[in-house]
Amino acid sequence: MSVVLRRLAAMSAVDESTPATAREMLRRVWGYEDFRGDQAEIIGEVVAGRDALVLMPTGGGKSLCYQVPSLVREGTGVVVSPLIALMADQVDALSALGVRAGFLNSTQLPHERASTEQALLAGELDLLYLAPERLRVPETLALLDRARIALFAIDEAHCVSQWGHDFRPDYLRLSMLHERWSDVPRIALTATATEATRQEIAARLQLEDARHFVADFDRPNIQYRIVPKDSPQQQLLQFLRAEHEGDAGIVYCLSRASVERVAEFLCSQGIPALPYHAGLDREVRSTNQARFLREEGLVMVATIAFGMGIDKPDVRFVAHLDLPKSVEGYYQETGRAGRDGLPSTAWLAYGLADVVQHRKMIESSEGDAAHRRNLGHHLDAMLALCETVTCRREQLLAYFGQSGTGPCGNCDTCLDPPKTWDGTIPAQKLLSTIVRLDHRRQRYGAGHLVDILLGRETDRVRSLGHTDLTTFGIGAELDERGWRGVVRQLLAAGLVGIEGDYGTLGLTEASVAVLRGERQVLMRIEPGRRRAPSRSSGGRGGAKASVAADLTGEEAALFERLRAWRAATAKEAGVPAYVVFHDATLRAIVTAAPTTTADLGAISGIGAAKLERYGEGVLGVVAGSEAPAHR
The missing domain is CATH 3.40.50.300 (P-loop containing nucleotide triphosphate hydrolases)
Known part of the structure; x- marks a missing residue:
């Protein structure tokens, strides 16, 4: 060569x-x-x-x-x-x-x-x-x-x-x-x-x-999905078992402790998972990274310290259990899925605690006011993507200056459009509660405010005299999940602010227009436990879950034999499986069914060196004989 x-x-x-x-x-x-x-x-x-x-x-x-x-x-x-x-x-x-x-x-x-x-x-x-x-x-x-x-x-x-x-x-x-x-x-x-x-x-x-x-920022083979956070480990487990059993993927968590917990949880549920964060011994990190690259079907649970430069093409999903700090970070991390162009999923569980935590981190971050404002702008854009009722891909692309793309047909808001409701009155009730506490020079977090609105006579509510507030018990039209959704969406819209080290809620300049009835507040309806959107719904990149989903039984069997041959060949050479051939190339081999070296050489992704090194082995697998892996 x-x-x-x-x-x-x-x-x-x-x-x-x-x-x-x-x-x-x-x-x-x-x-x-x-x-x-x-x-x-x-x-x-x-x-x-x-x-x-x-x-x-x-x-x-x-x-x-x-x-x-x-x-x-x-x-x-x-x-x-x-x-x-x-x-x-x-x-x-x-x-x-x-x-x-x-x-x-x-x-x-x-x-x-x-x-x-x-x-x-x-x-x-x-x-x-x-x-x-x-x-x-x-x-x-x-x-x-x-x-x-x-x-x-x-x-x-x-x-x-x-x-x-x-x-x-x-x-x-x-x-x-x-x-x-x-x-x-x-x-x-x-x-x-x-x-x-x-x-x-x-x-x-x-x-x-x-x-x-x-270039065009669109990754049409990736299906973007964002779900309300509710028992996130169980949500992740359900997602993996329903859609990505046996697939390689990355799960991102914000803290080292959560990385350890999630990796241990997945292993206990029979899903092979490895942790990766900066607190691990360097040799352990290196070993785990090497295993993820070389072995098939592993899940890497990691902080954002992992991933840059990763050239593993068959990552079928990227899941976030915590909110990314910016749209840039989210796009970079989700982009590690589906590098081979085959169907993949970007899945994010997002909740009120994420918003509170990020707002607190910004307020306590090092740097001047301009730096904190920049961090706030990044977070606002990420929250807008999470709360949008329009196509997520369209909004994601517009963030990078690529506008006018139209709905994609392959994200959750396209496949299962969210409904909106007029949340102005609940917003006014929550803001009014904050005002009344302000008059007493008191500030509290979301949980305490929800207890007041729901009329819960907890020990803390009684001891603080908050049963006497005129807003006590006026929020019976929503349950706790609904009220936490209201708080989250008000935070995302900048209609409520985070103050102090304890994540207490306060008014913003924009709150006044809502209290006066001068601004309507439309909100997403908090969904129940929705089924996953169909992976074969069409649209731009409306793709199927499995790499081999649309193959016939005989073709799928050949695909698995080729994967087994590839794994053995890669192990013998001490290289990742994708260095031998990508899944997309194996699919092309299956559908082309080559019988000669010339046939094989005409398949996209097979250059002269790989044809010389692996051609005989591949043709042997296609023919059903026990040919050597390579020479």
Whole structure:
């Protein structure tokens, strides 16, 4: 395969800007016939030696935008990547394609690092992965000075934004790439950035004059669902058993303690789950991450410390048991589902306690007033997405500046439209209770206010004399669940505020118009326990739950045999299963039923190296014989 790459590189030396050269590289190495979306233009820009800033959703093919130019241009593509724990897997995946790749990080032994450095200087690497902190090391800079560099790729470029959701100080130094190697093209890539964040990325990385590419943010294969939080562990268990039995997925929790509890709970229910958070021993985190990438059907329960750079294509669901801090964070995390383009679910359980907790965190956060306001704007946008009665995908895309898309037909609000009701009078009752407590110079949380409205003579209500309030017992039209929904939606709309360290409720400037009857308050009807929306309802990406759901019995059996062959092959090679073939490629093999190497080579996703390495094994499985896994 290296001969093929060298021959293609020689072709590119004649005319580096020739689109046909890049397409030939794509076909031979990756097995794809043509580029998608803006890929061809982006690659052409970088191959020609110009800079680019790329916003493209997870699963949209960002990595090809720097990998292909690295093979076409003379020299080695240097990729700045945020997580060293994933570099070995990225290199394994490229090596399986016949691409010469390596990495330099603190996990290597001295002789391993020396071998990689020697290969770089000898021109024997197509791609080299580095963590941003490596660029603080003078020896690394001196090494790159001596090498022939094809391009610099800055992955997860949103990390440079201090107003984004995942700021990393080391990224602020990356402007030095342009200053030190001014003749080397740079490409910065991210899956999540608003217009403001994009402008900040461009300014901090000195990419104002670069061409900016903003791809379609839609992930139509992901079904977005947000449910009211009510016994969240049981809700999660029901969701997994009903829709994702045996699937790989990620469950996000806000705290380390909840990660441990949920992972233990799932294991006790027979669902294999692993914890991941910053408080675990580094070796345990590394082992759990490696198992998640290499084994099939595992659930990773994690804080947001887990996930960036994860290139596992068959994650079938991402579940949140706590409210994300921002729409950017939510989109980034849910985007880790369905990278292979097959049906996947983004599921979130959201409740009043989430809103109270986040408001308190903002008030107590470090930083100036502007920083707290920014955090508040992020949370407000996330709450608006949770409380919307319109298409969630349409609102999500509009947040990133992609408007006018229309309802998607594949989110919960499209498949099971929520009903609204006039909540003005209940809102006035709640606000009036806050006013009357204010007159007594008293502030309380949501639970106590609900007890007053429902007329509950608890010990605390009696001891505080709150049975004498004129609003005591005037809220009998709603039950506790309904009143907590009212409080949550008023908080989300900014009609009630959080005050102090104990999450007490107070009025806001906007409350006055409601109390005076000058503003109507429409609310979502709090649903009971709804059944899950149909996974085959049509719409944009109206997809079926199982990867093999629409296969015939015979095809499904072949698909499972191919999965078993893939698992054995991957285990023998010590690589994740997706490095061998994605589920989408296995499906294509099943439906095409190839009988010859030529038939197999015509299937999308099977390049020359994989055809040579795995072709005989695949054809043996399709034919039903016991052919060797690979040679």
